[in-house]
Amino acid sequence: NAGVMQNPRHLVRRRGQEARLRCSPMKGHSHVYWYRQLPEEGLKFMVYLQKENIIDESGMPKERFSAEFPKEGPSILRIQQVVRGDSAAYFCASSPNQDGELFFGEGSRLTVL
């Protein structure tokens, strides 16, 4: 059973470009969470999705950031018009149900030049 798969593992973008980060949850998991880790900091909750629905996006910046988890395919975290402050590691996690154990992916490291 493959774990949570994230790609790309590393992404370099110039200011103003778009970044798309993908997350395939573990098989059988329909709950997906995105967390952001800034350098030398802990993870911060961004958004919680359950197939085709955004349940909680209270941690998402109000502008430029969006997330989706379509019926088919991976969850996508999209960052438009990236700025240097968006440079971070973005972790996806999945669980089989609302309170189930979280399984984390290895993260996508975004660098904005």
Added chain:
Amino acid sequence: AQSVAQPEDQVNVAEGNPLTVKCTYSVSGNPYLFWYVQYPNRGLQFLLKYITGDNLVKGSYGFEAEFNKSQTSFHLKKPSALVSDSALYFCAVSLPGGYNKLIFGAGTRLAVHP
């Protein structure tokens, strides 16, 4: 505001000695408490969690944690450290019914020396 504090940026311990990584929290209600470990350029791995019951929780790789409600602490411990335990450790909390919206501490780097 709800928060998790890990007061030590780094903990150094000799191999074979006991280790403690400290965590305190400020959360209303009765939170769920977690410890995760992160190796370089990897995702977080679950170590253990406390929901209710016995204050001493045993987890993976010989780690355990002690919940102390009066001190709002959840310190991570291991009786005998290994060099391979060297990693970044995160304490986290979530609220009952709050699904997996975890609040993480800033992390403590554990260095175990041979």
